[in-house]
Amino acid sequence: MLKKMKQQPSVLDAHRRTLIRGAGGVALLSAVGHPVAQTKLSPLKIVCGYAAGGTVDQLSRQVASKMQLEYTHSVIVDNKPGALGQLAISQVKMQPTDGNTILASPMPLLSLFPHVYKSLPYDPVADFVILTAATRAPYAYAVGRMVPVSVRSVKDYWAWVKTDSKHATVAVAGVLPQLICLMMSKISGVEMVPAMYRGGQLAALDALAGNVPAMVASLGDIKPHLGEGKLRLLALASDNRNPSVPEVPTFAEQGISDMDVSAYTSFFVRAGTSSEIVERHSTALRAALAQKDVIDALGRLAMEVVPADPKESTEILKKDSEKWAAFVKRIGYAPT
Structure with missing residues (x-):
């Protein structure tokens, strides 16, 4: 079983918030070639379950800087590290289903954790909808x-x-x-x-x-x-x-087998968010991820950009869950 471990002190502010402000007016185009939005939406918040400076945080800031150019007036990246990333998930779960709050999270928190813990403060399927698989990294x-x-x-x-x-x-x-x-x-x-x-x-x-x-x-x-x-x-x-x-x-x-554990980092919203908003957010995120400077910046972080639409991403999430179920079984312990 997983061992309970003492949490190490953070050397960064655990709840650092940064308001990313944009300038310019380059229209974002979706991966399928049509305008993301004709009118800007309300300000958005991307909640990240890890400290500022990490890969999930940097991914969030890269897409936020692009989305606010044309898609929305501003994007707040809100760092909420704690509880192995679950603090951010719990916060997003409590938000309205208006789509104004987006979760940036490693996919394993929704695909792996159900195979590790008997109970979670959220249901990966019932509580969230995936917008895009986004990136994959070793x-x-x-x-x-x-x-x-x-x-x-x-x-x-x-x-x-x-x-x-x-x-x-x-x-x-x-x-x-x-x-x-x-x-x-x-x-x-x-x-x-x-x-x-x-x-x-x-x-x-x-x-x-x-x-x-x-x-x-x-x-x-x-x-x-x-x-x-x-x-x-x-x-x-x-x-x-x-x-x-x-x-x-x-x-x-x-000569060491069973160690292929590359993981996705993805974007989610509350389940119950309208399909129209889900599609618009997904299109805007994929448009941001498709830009060369974003691809290059994430590549320097060893993150491969693998944007997918909500339907494709849902299938990726399902297969990811199956992969982790097998990995956990090979280690040889039951959920705690």
């Missing part, structure tokens, strides 16, 4: 300055951990990185000890400072901290290498 395994430079692979790291159990602590941000640690424990026979953080950036800062030897987070959260004397990547938890770090092998390339 998770990565990195080590910091505590780890000798002779440790150059995951199996090297496991051997190093066996020399001293104090080396087994791994900084994680969210349930999925925690599950990756549990899977590594199962495969290696070495008990990894996950330490939970409110965001991947916060975990990276502690790994950089030498407070923890290793971390698991999305590749985008780790990338800014790579370099000599900083973090080193040992493996990607994906089915292939990432073009932004082509030299980094996958777990599979190192």
